[in-house]
Amino acid sequence: MRTKTALSVIGLGRFAGALMAMSLFLWIGACAQLTTSQQQASTTNIYVSPTGNDANPGTSDQPVLTLQRAQQLVRGENQNMSGDIDVYLAGGTYRLTQPLTLDYQDSGNNGFNVVYSAMPGQQPIISGAVQVTGWKLFDASKNIWSAPAPAGLTDTRQLYVDGVRAYRTRGRPPEGLTMTATGYSVPGDVMTNWRNPTNIEFVYTGGNAIWSEKDNGLGPWCEPRCPVAGITSDGTTTTITMAQPCWDNSTKRPEISASHHNLVGPNSITGPPEYIENAYELLGTPGEFYFDRSAGVIYYVPRPGEDLSKADVEAPMLEQLVTGNGTGQLAVHNIVFSGLQFAYATWLFPNTSEGFSEIQANYTITGADGYATEGWGDFVPGATGPYGAWTKAPANVSFSHDYSIQFLNDDFVHLGAAGLNLGDASQFDVVQGCVFTDISGNGIDIGGVDQPEVPALQTTSDNKVMDCHIYNVATEFHGGIGICVGYSKYTIIEHNQLDDLPYTAISMGWGGWPDKIGKAGVSNYSENALVSDNLIFNHMLLLADGGGIYTQGLTGPNLNDGEKLIGNVIYDQFSTGHGIYTDNGCANVTGIGNVMFHINHDNWGSRHKDYYNGKDGSTYDPFLFENNYWQQGDPDSNALNVTLSDNHLINTLDQVPASITQNAGIEPAYQNILNQQFGAPSAPEPPTRVAAYAGDGFVYVTWNPPVFTGGAPVGTYTINAPGVSVTIPAADYETYGYVQIGNLTDGQPYSFTVTATNANGTSSPSLPSLPVTPQTSTISVPNAPARVFAYPGIGMASIHIQAPAPATTGGPSIDGGSPIRGYVIIVEPTGEKVLFLGRKALLLGGTHTTFTVIDGLTSGQVYTFQVRALNAAGAGAAAQTQPIRIK
Numbered sequence: 001m002r003t004k005t006a007l008s009v010i011g012l013g014r015f016a017g018a019l020m021a022m023s024l025f026l027w028i029g030a031c032a033q034l035t036t037s038q039q040q041a042s043t044t045n046i047y048v049s050p051t052g053n054d055a056n057p058g059t060s061d062q063p064v065l066t067l068q069r070a071q072q073l074v075r076g077e078n079q080n081m082s083g084d085i086d087v088y089l090a091g092g093t094y095r096l097t098q099p100l101t102l103d104y105q106d107s108g109n110n111g112f113n114v115v116y117s118a119m120p121g122q123q124p125i126i127s128g129a130v131q132v133t134g135w136k137l138f139d140a141s142k143n144i145w146s147a148p149a150p151a152g153l154t155d156t157r158q159l160y161v162d163g164v165r166a167y168r169t170r171g172r173p174p175e176g177l178t179m180t181a182t183g184y185s186v187p188g189d190v191m192t193n194w195r196n197p198t199n200i201e202f203v204y205t206g207g208n209a210i211w212s213e214k215d216n217g218l219g220p221w222c223e224p225r226c227p228v229a230g231i232t233s234d235g236t237t238t239t240i241t242m243a244q245p246c247w248d249n250s251t252k253r254p255e256i257s258a259s260h261h262n263l264v265g266p267n268s269i270t271g272p273p274e275y276i277e278n279a280y281e282l283l284g285t286p287g288e289f290y291f292d293r294s295a296g297v298i299y300y301v302p303r304p305g306e307d308l309s310k311a312d313v314e315a316p317m318l319e320q321l322v323t324g325n326g327t328g329q330l331a332v333h334n335i336v337f338s339g340l341q342f343a344y345a346t347w348l349f350p351n352t353s354e355g356f357s358e359i360q361a362n363y364t365i366t367g368a369d370g371y372a373t374e375g376w377g378d379f380v381p382g383a384t385g386p387y388g389a390w391t392k393a394p395a396n397v398s399f400s401h402d403y404s405i406q407f408l409n410d411d412f413v414h415l416g417a418a419g420l421n422l423g424d425a426s427q428f429d430v431v432q433g434c435v436f437t438d439i440s441g442n443g444i445d446i447g448g449v450d451q452p453e454v455p456a457l458q459t460t461s462d463n464k465v466m467d468c469h470i471y472n473v474a475t476e477f478h479g480g481i482g483i484c485v486g487y488s489k490y491t492i493i494e495h496n497q498l499d500d501l502p503y504t505a506i507s508m509g510w511g512g513w514p515d516k517i518g519k520a521g522v523s524n525y526s527e528n529a530l531v532s533d534n535l536i537f538n539h540m541l542l543l544a545d546g547g548g549i550y551t552q553g554l555t556g557p558n559l560n561d562g563e564k565l566i567g568n569v570i571y572d573q574f575s576t577g578h579g580i581y582t583d584n585g586c587a588n589v590t591g592i593g594n595v596m597f598h599i600n601h602d603n604w605g606s607r608h609k610d611y612y613n614g615k616d617g618s619t620y621d622p623f624l625f626e627n628n629y630w631q632q633g634d635p636d637s638n639a640l641n642v643t644l645s646d647n648h649l650i651n652t653l654d655q656v657p658a659s660i661t662q663n664a665g666i667e668p669a670y671q672n673i674l675n676q677q678f679g680a681p682s683a684p685e686p687p688t689r690v691a692a693y694a695g696d697g698f699v700y701v702t703w704n705p706p707v708f709t710g711g712a713p714v715g716t717y718t719i720n721a722p723g724v725s726v727t728i729p730a731a732d733y734e735t736y737g738y739v740q741i742g743n744l745t746d747g748q749p750y751s752f753t754v755t756a757t758n759a760n761g762t763s764s765p766s767l768p769s770l771p772v773t774p775q776t777s778t779i780s781v782p783n784a785p786a787r788v789f790a791y792p793g794i795g796m797a798s799i800h801i802q803a804p805a806p807a808t809t810g811g812p813s814i815d816g817g818s819p820i821r822g823y824v825i826i827v828e829p830t831g832e833k834v835l836f837l838g839r840k841a842l843l844l845g846g847t848h849t850t851f852t853v854i855d856g857l858t859s860g861q862v863y864t865f866q867v868r869a870l871n872a873a874g875a876g877a878a879a880q881t882q883p884i885r886i887k
Helices: 003-012 016-038 067-075 246-251 513-517 668-675 730-736
Strands: 044-048 085-089 092-095 100-102 114-118 124-127 129-131 136-139 144-148 183-187 201-203 225-233 237-242 275-277 288-292 297-300 313-316 322-325 332-338 341-345 358-360 395-400 402-408 411-415 418-422 430-432 435-439 444-446 464-466 469-471 483-485 492-494 497-499 506-508 530-532 535-539 546-551 563-566 569-573 577-582 589-592 595-597 623-626 637-639 642-645 688-694 699-704 716-721 724-729 739-741 753-758 785-792 796-804 822-828 832-837 849-855 862-871 874-880
Touching (some): 067 100, 225 246, 313 411, 395 411, 411 418, 535 546, 546 569, 577 595, 716 739, 724 730, 785 874, 832 849
Parallel strands (some): 124 341, 322 395, 402 430, 411 435, 418 444, 430 464, 444 483, 506 546, 546 577, 589 623
Antiparallel strands (some): 129 313, 201 225, 225 237, 716 753, 862 874
16 A cells, blocks of 8 residues: 555556666666765865965865865866865855856766765855944834945845845735826826835735735736836826836737636736835835845845844855856756855846846746747747747756756755756756755746757756755745756656745646647656655645646656655645646646645645647546545546546545555655754744635734744744734634624724744734725625535535525625635534635635545434534535435
């Protein structure tokens, strides 16, 4: 039953072709390791120290100062290697003034490696930041401090105080924004006296917060941001002009299909921003900063306990720390980085008029008329191809056209782009035992989406990510992914832990969206990816319509050579989506021995019509899901290329065999990385997306929890409004997904903020909810759910619920005038009542179903289940399942 056994069986059959293709390269690598061991006496040592001197020879007692000088010494030794070249870095900070730029000349040769490693017991930090000093109190009323920008620092998007990220100022947009062809208009004279208006960004968090009155038109998986170009007023109306080409690229994406827009989804901006960022006038919240680029001054509001006269304040200046780019003929290869920390880098492209016009997974549309040309392939006249080849956000450490690059026990922290990119034509690279955290974008990128079909030697292939801890990434560009894989083959992602993420943990593949209009997805060379034994939890904390493992497009030429998902444990997903998400055009995926628990909506994605290789959609894209553990409970079936077999219904994680849950995640030899700290203990970041619904003398309030919790879990939340303060345990919020606050005054508007408290302190307040006004109103109980059904398990049943039916096709749900906050399930014949509450119930709508499991049932007994939707007026009419016999 254990997934290792299942994998070994597959390995003998379905992986046979992959193993044969890999074998020659593995033999070469093994021989290289043997040769290195035999020739250890020939190893060359070069020493580097923050207190060294580049005039020194690089010996242990006379180390050099810079990595660039060490690079020169390597080039003098690596032409005819008979052993590894070890470059030892002493502990301390190496402040780069330019990136370490590597090419084929810096490679290891004759099967040996150039190894950049930490001296035993020491921590070298490769930094692209400058320290900020000279802080003075600037505005005592708001506790705003200022400091001159250090020499050479003309721009940055990040600031860190004792290793804790400060946030750019943010606030709600003015009320009454009306969208125009070039931006917005708003009544009155607002924002016209704000300094540096071209530094201001409008941020568009996709989808709606629950009960929010806003709708910006975006799908809930992305978060574009566009700069302001100018603000003017005639005294009556303020005109906000947005920067080009970001504005057009975010608002004019072509509608390839009337029903499916640009195929990716409804993601052209059609409404107001979620919030405004990076304006001096919004200063006043502890932990926020503003960099006045024109004046060369940094402003910051300290958090409680911070002393700027003693604090280490770092401003990232470089956009790249290490790059290694080969060519098709001259690859960079055989370089190892071990025990190093890559820290403090920025990314400035979003500060330009291009902004950050995200479409998915930190891929963006760029360039003049990019909305009409970039990546649309044959779907738009005059467009460029291939379809889906949008602009990939860069990484602060990046390699391409390379092989045998290794990152071992390294840390990627405090970074402003993606962390690590193993790009086009990266082959046989290894990332093991590394930590990725506090990164603005994706944690790790493998491959790209610009070259779906290339010669075999130019593919991205045979790369491994193992035993890594990836958490609190996509801290700025929230649509980012923990591990994001484009087109690649023989990729192995195993034994990693991914947690505390705003969106999806692992994303695989690309280019499948054309199936929405009955066309085949992008043909590509992807095949034989293995995603196994990963531990994923506390993900999807901000955005939605993603999952623990998200797969899109063609994963291989057939089911045998497609993607394999084995032994992954995925639980506690906050927003709507799927545990394993097989999205558009996804085909040829096998899932065996995975665990999915506390997942909103379905545990796995859905069946898709197959249009690949000339098929007409009369059958489905092939899938095999076998021996998984979940709450979904789908019965066994084998029809139209989709096989569900011997999957197990569970109601708690301890009902899963311990051999699966104990094997998932980081292996024992690397678990020490789970205890590492990269900043001072702090309060959590504020909760986000606070929304409220008002009834008669009460409100419901809900929010998204913090992603960054400051090194300690959130213990309580406090909800505040004028005259109102309510504190609840975090565990209660995790259970119910909302708070009801009563004894409010009808006719009085309320706007709510939420703070999060951990053992280190209390966060700054969230941005306020839109105001709501309790008032006497006539509400009624909701209609019956549109559809309910049940699947039997051993001593339990999975109850599936679709929200009450709309009044008319496409109309709103019949909720009785009050949000549906849960469901009452009555078990017959026992009459037992079970309450199903929480975020899964709150967010349920449209045609999606959600589910819960009722345990403790009698095997062999026949049951039916009545389900009633619950709102502020009470439980509504019942819908009843068909009878089922419990296994």
